[in-house]
Amino acid sequence: MLDTTGPADVAGVRRLARDGLLAGSAAAARPRALARLRGGVYTVAWPLVFTRITKPLEHRRRHADCARGLAWLRPDCLDRFHDDVEAVVEHALRRATDPIENLEGWLATRLTPATVDAHRRRRGETGALQRPRLPAWLGQALGGDPWLCDLAVQLLVWVGVPATAGAELWPLDGWAARRAEVTGEPVAGRDTLEREVEQVLAAMRTRPAWHAEHVERPLGCKQAPVAPMPAELPALELVGAHELADARLAGLAEQALEAIEARLNRGEAPAEAVTAVVTTVFGEQSPANPASDDWLAAALADPERLDGIVATVLEILGR
Incomplete structure (x- = not known):
């Protein structure tokens, strides 16, 4: 949709919004005309969704790569982004009944209710609790x-x-x-x-x-994962072993940061929190963590190197 929508479609959507006719036109439109309206609203809405919903969420999840832009979103994060944009588009095509001079400004006020309602609706359609609470x-x-x-x-x-x-x-x-x-x-x-x-x-x-x-x-209702290759066939390696190791270490780093932050929130000293968590998470030697326990122990035992590690962790956590 981002590639096929032209400036004329966006201009048409803005004109209809200014005249208070956007929702009415969408309700009466034939499929081809409706697709053009959807494309125009999508083009206006997606930068707002990425800037105000997707990017902050990816920062909270510590997906620094995903927060850079659409081209860097991981597959599941990209799916969630498109779901959110579609929710905002559907909301606009139903609710834009009054004259709207500033379409971006109006959409910005509708981002949260549109995406929350859509999320709850999708959950409800599968039988999942819309607002999960402990009975x-x-x-x-x-x-x-x-x-x-x-x-x-x-x-x-x-x-x-x-x-x-x-x-x-x-x-x-x-x-x-x-x-x-x-x-x-x-x-x-x-x-x-x-x-x-x-x-x-x-x-x-x-x-x-x-x-x-x-x-x-x-x-x-979940999409079934792709079945693994038969055991007798060699595995197709799409990425190198170093990339797999980097991905594994990135996952461990996210876990370590969450555990360190929890300890800091309980008042534990930064050096103690970092030492305990890093030793637990990275201390065991594995293909994804080729550094030996001796190297890690030496780094944590050196006050200067430990201070550097602690300073880096606190900077990442924004403390």
Whole structure:
């Protein structure tokens, strides 16, 4: 749509908006004319959506690459951006019934209600709770445990998200960082997260109808991941091993920053927080982390090098 819409379409949309005829024209338009109206509104709306919704969100998620521009958005982030723009376009074509002199200014005031309503509507269509909250009965079934209750809400949010966690059902890596933030404990292993997710699901299954409607049904609406290649065929490597290692380290860095920030928020000294988290997250040698434990221990034991690491972390966190 961004490539096929011309200046005349945008000018036509602005003229209709000034005359208070945009919504009425969209309602009466034939398919081809409606497509031109949609394209014109899309062209006006997408920079606003990226600047005011997408970019701040990607900064909060620490996706510095995605925040640079459309060309750098990751696939799932790009899908979310397009969903938000489409929501704003639909909102404008239904609600722009009064004369609007400044179309950008009017759209800017409608970004939040348009995108929130669309998000809730998409969730509701799949059976996912539109505003996920912890039911009292579920909190009681989980014994009021703060982390398990928080995990239950995260699970209810996740089932309504169209994306998948790669080839896995649950985004365990992200929840591991969340667990460290809530509990104050080191980042847990996948086995621990898997047991806790199953514990929450078992509590949810005590109400079979509720579980079927709000967990199983929305899960079934997720797009299935691509099946892996047969084991007997060699894997097709689309990127080099160093790129895979860089991606893995970037993911670990995001988890580490979240855990460090949680410790700082509890009043822990920066050097202690950084040392504890970095040792836990990066201390184990692996293909994605070829540096040895001895190198890391030496870096953290050197006051000057540790001060540099702490200063860098605090700068990234904006502290």
